[in-house]
Amino acid sequence: MRNEETEVKERTWSILETVGSKKESLIPILQKIQEELGYLPSYAMIEVARFLNIPEIDVYSVVTFYNQFRLNPPGKHSIRVCMGTACHVKGGHITLEAWERRLKIGPGETTPDREFDLDTVACVGCCAMAPVSVVDKRVEAKADPTRVDGILLSYQLQKGQEEKGKD
Amino acid sequence: MKFEEVSKQAQAQWDDIWNGSSPVILVGTATCGRASGALDVLRTIRETVKKQDLNCVVYEVGCMGHCYAEPLVTLRKPGFPPICYGRVSPVLAENLINNFILNDDPCLEFVLGALEENDLVPSFQDFPRWKYEKRILLRNCGEINPEEIEHSIGKGGYEGLAKALQMKPEEILSEIKRSKLRGLGGAGFPAGEKWEVCRHSEEEPKYLIGNGDEGDPGAFMDRAILESDPHSVLEGMVISGYAIGARYGYIYVRAEYPLAVQRVQRAIDQAEEYNLVGEKILGSDFSFDIKLFQGSGAFVCGEATALISSIEGKPGIPRHRPPRVAVQGLFGKPTVLNNVKTLAYVPHIIKNGADWFLQTGTEKSKGTVVFALAGKVVNTGLVEVPMGTTLRQLIFQVGGGIPKGKRFKAVQIGGPSGGCLPDSALDLPIDFDSLQESGAMMGSGGMVVLDEDDCMVEVARYFLDFTQKESCGKCTLCRLGTKQMLDILDEITKGRGRMEDLETLRELAQDIKQGSLCGLGRTAPNPVLTTLRYFREEYEAHIQERRCPSLMCQPLIAYYILPEKCARGCDACVGTCTVEAISTDPKSRTKVIDQEKCVKCNTCLVACPPQYDAIVKLSPPDLVPKRGSTPSVGKTVL
Numbered sequence: 001m002r003n004e005e006t007e008v009k010e011r012t013w014s015i016l017e018t019v020g021s022k023k024e025s026l027i028p029i030l031q032k033i034q035e036e037l038g039y040l041p042s043y044a045m046i047e048v049a050r051f052l053n054i055p056e057i058d059v060y061s062v063v064t065f066y067n068q069f070r071l072n073p074p075g076k077h078s079i080r081v082c083m084g085t086a087c088h089v090k091g092g093h094i095t096l097e098a099w100e101r102r103l104k105i106g107p108g109e110t111t112p113d114r115e116f117d118l119d120t121v122a123c124v125g126c127c128a129m130a131p132v133s134v135v136d137k138r139v140e141a142k143a144d145p146t147r148v149d150g151i152l153l154s155y156q157l158q159k160g161q162e163e164k165g166k167d
Numbered sequence: 168m169k170f171e172e173v174s175k176q177a178q179a180q181w182d183d184i185w186n187g188s189s190p191v192i193l194v195g196t197a198t199c200g201r202a203s204g205a206l207d208v209l210r211t212i213r214e215t216v217k218k219q220d221l222n223c224v225v226y227e228v229g230c231m232g233h234c235y236a237e238p239l240v241t242l243r244k245p246g247f248p249p250i251c252y253g254r255v256s257p258v259l260a261e262n263l264i265n266n267f268i269l270n271d272d273p274c275l276e277f278v279l280g281a282l283e284e285n286d287l288v289p290s291f292q293d294f295p296r297w298k299y300e301k302r303i304l305l306r307n308c309g310e311i312n313p314e315e316i317e318h319s320i321g322k323g324g325y326e327g328l329a330k331a332l333q334m335k336p337e338e339i340l341s342e343i344k345r346s347k348l349r350g351l352g353g354a355g356f357p358a359g360e361k362w363e364v365c366r367h368s369e370e371e372p373k374y375l376i377g378n379g380d381e382g383d384p385g386a387f388m389d390r391a392i393l394e395s396d397p398h399s400v401l402e403g404m405v406i407s408g409y410a411i412g413a414r415y416g417y418i419y420v421r422a423e424y425p426l427a428v429q430r431v432q433r434a435i436d437q438a439e440e441y442n443l444v445g446e447k448i449l450g451s452d453f454s455f456d457i458k459l460f461q462g463s464g465a466f467v468c469g470e471a472t473a474l475i476s477s478i479e480g481k482p483g484i485p486r487h488r489p490p491r492v493a494v495q496g497l498f499g500k501p502t503v504l505n506n507v508k509t510l511a512y513v514p515h516i517i518k519n520g521a522d523w524f525l526q527t528g529t530e531k532s533k534g535t536v537v538f539a540l541a542g543k544v545v546n547t548g549l550v551e552v553p554m555g556t557t558l559r560q561l562i563f564q565v566g567g568g569i570p571k572g573k574r575f576k577a578v579q580i581g582g583p584s585g586g587c588l589p590d591s592a593l594d595l596p597i598d599f600d601s602l603q604e605s606g607a608m609m610g611s612g613g614m615v616v617l618d619e620d621d622c623m624v625e626v627a628r629y630f631l632d633f634t635q636k637e638s639c640g641k642c643t644l645c646r647l648g649t650k651q652m653l654d655i656l657d658e659i660t661k662g663r664g665r666m667e668d669l670e671t672l673r674e675l676a677q678d679i680k681q682g683s684l685c686g687l688g689r690t691a692p693n694p695v696l697t698t699l700r701y702f703r704e705e706y707e708a709h710i711q712e713r714r715c716p717s718l719m720c721q722p723l724i725a726y727y728i729l730p731e732k733c734a735r736g737c738d739a740c741v742g743t744c745t746v747e748a749i750s751t752d753p754k755s756r757t758k759v760i761d762q763e764k765c766v767k768c769n770t771c772l773v774a775c776p777p778q779y780d781a782i783v784k785l786s787p788p789d790l791v792p793k794r795g796s797t798p799s800v801g802k803t804v805l
Contacts, residue, residue, distance in 0.1 A: 023479075024478065024480040024498075025480065027460075027463055027477065028460070028461070031422065031461060031463065061482055062480070065465065065482035065639075066463035066465050066477075066482075067463070067464035067465060068422050068463035068464040083384065084384035085384045085385030085542070085579060085582070085613070085615045086384075086385050086542050086547075086615050087384075088384075089543065089615060089617060089621050090542070091769065094767075097766065097768065098768060101745070101746070101766065121423060122464065122466065122633070123382075123385065123386070123387075123423070124198070124424075126198055126199050126202045126387070127385055127386075127387055127542075127547070127613075128234030128387075128539075128541055128547035129202045129203060129234070129237070132202065137425070139198060139201060140202070141203050144769075144770070145768045145769075145770050146743060146745075146770055
């Protein structure tokens with residue numbers, strides 16, 4: 001565990017060195033760290049608090065207030081199911097159920113093998129394409145349960161091929 | 168270089184692209200286009216052009232508004248009008264190049280419409296929506312490359328700014344006041360008044376914020392404008408910054424819109440290069456810096472004071488007003504906060520004058536309004552219409568009505584703060600005031616159309632679930648009241664409601680409206696209140712008959728295969744069932760759904776071939792006959 005702590009701290013400081021230490025930079029800093037590390041480990045938050053000279057609880061309160069920030073490490077592939085109005089009336093909740101059923105995890109969680117993480121998003125603004133899921137930053141239009149199975153199958157095939165390549 | 172020269176050069180460049188001798192290919196790559204595969208199409212086009220060594224200009228454009236037909240590709244070939252093609256696949260794109268660019272066949276069967284009237288192909292002017300549309304804010308969307316400032320300038324961009332810098336700030340203020348421009352973020356507060364208060368405040372420095380925190384689910388107008396024509400917003404920001412005497416500006420864009428973030432940042436960098444933003448703009452004494460701030464996904468940050476506190480690096484919790492933001496805003500200094508669409512309007516008003524603006528719209532609401540049409544409507548997409556257009560015109564003429572011959576039920580307007588309006592309210596003119604009277608509100612411009620398959624109780628529950636989660640928790644009634652309302656609605660959609668719940672809902676709604684500080688709490692009960700007002704019989708069916716009339720609430724429905732209609736030999740439903748709940752009856756060969764296993768995902772109903780149409784939804788679920796007995800389908804709603 002010792003190693004993880006030092007690694008997180010080092011990577012956090014390499015970002016902190018590039019930004020100003022004004023208090024109002026807190027959110028952009030956290031965004032940068034999350035982009036780099038994929039989530040916000042507690043070690044990183046402690047360093048940010050020290051850097052900005054603010055109480056640790058202030059960092060934590062901002063992180064837990066906004067939907068964008070994650071406290072869990074992400075999976076290799078991220079899945080964001082849109083819960084906007086248009087997606088809802090076209091069956092977004094059914095799509096979410098399909099993901100939950102197939103991955104056996106709930107929103108905000110990562111599969112034990114760290115292949116996939118699942119979460120909901122308020123609206124990605126592609127309402128005309130509802131229901132929408134965002135898979136690895138790629139917006140999947142009209143993602144119904146059959147499409148969910150199709151997407152997962154394509155990842156399985158890809159993984160199988162990669163493993164074959166390794167042998 | 169002087170702006171006139173820059174502008175002349177850009178205009179010549181634009182003219183060269185648009186009226187030159189080489190063909191032009193435009194690919195719509197806003198987020199909606201990308202979701203339908205526009206990037207694959209773009210790649211194919213680039214490769215084909217390279218392979219065939221064609222002298223062709225290929226560039227990306229933003230959203231044209233015809234989202235239902237994405238991906239869109241527009242081809243302009245000398246001698247032909249510019250033609251737009253819809254639902255373009257990579258294969259079709261290659262064919263279009265081979266048949267149209269290389270030979271002179273415009274492939275009429277794939278044409279969506281021509282951009283100009285002509286004798287050869289049907290044009291957009293022949294579309295029923297053309298009669299109602301008036302594109303001012305969306306003027307450049309889908310035509311220019313949002314990543315090239317020269318395109319924007321070539322089309323007249325920043326001319327308003329050049330003119331504004333010749334005027335006195337007071338003159339701009341009085342022009343905006345005279346134009347009666349109202350905030351297009353939803354509340355409709357007169358922009359000129361806000362500006363004036365800020366201008367006359369003595370504190371320094373002053374700030375300007377462009378609000379693109381479009382948190383309203385079901386709305387994508389701001390995203391489309393920021394992705395398709397970011398310079399129009401920047402130009403408006405600089406002008407209003409000049410008018411109010413601000414030194415710094417922030418443009419607040421949601422982090423959920425990565426493409427918009429990227430294009431806005433690029434636009435800021437380019438505008439700085441041309442000295443349209445930054446120190447001593449265009450040689451004047453006025454300096455104005457614009458910074459991009461990414462919102463982190465909190466609906467409440469659409470509220471001015473919450474947004475400001477999030478820029479300050481704090482949780483987005485609204486504060487009491489007064490003092491007004493225009494007096495004490497960002498970092499305690501006078502601040503003007505306007506929606507990005509309002510700001511994008513400013514250059515047009517300065518360029519064309521307030522009188523030009525006053526010609527469009529209704530008595531109290533002037534200009535045009537951009538709507539995002541989504542849900543159960545044929546032509547989903549983005550549309551700009553003059554204020555005063557009726558909802559009926561917008562949904563049935565512009566939107567093309569309800570798909571699959573279904574019946575219209577309601578239109579949800581204004582997002583979680585708005586309401587659901589029934590057929591009887593469709594002749595209301597769209598403006599700030601008349602919608603408010605009907606119990607809804609214009610909101611930012613999201614419009615979701617609902618048909619007979621949508622349950623109004625479930626829709627109300629959905630919105631409350633959203634606002635309940637997004638409530639920041641500061642005001643007790645908003646925090647706890649929405650939770651109580653949600654619990655009641657949850658019970659109703661599960662068939663466990665009581666008639667007295669309806670009265671409790673109404674009381675709670677009134678209390679939350681009165682006891683909340685900001686717009687989120689004050690409007691959160693609107694979806695429940697409007698559905699109770701217009702669709703009470705649906706609530707009653709859920710409570711008294713344990714039945715969902717629209718067959719949407721999952722706990723109240725069951726899927727059933729009609730034995731007399733089932734084709735027996737066909738296995739479509741068995742194959743698609745995601746949980747293997749469908750099996751074949753060994754005796755009769757008909758398919759049977761195991762109700763215990765069924766997760767009600769609707770996949771089998773979609774898969775059942777239309778000539779059999781054997782799968783139905785039943786509500787209440789105990790209508791499903793026990794195995795072996797004859798079904799009593801008399802009470803079903805098919």
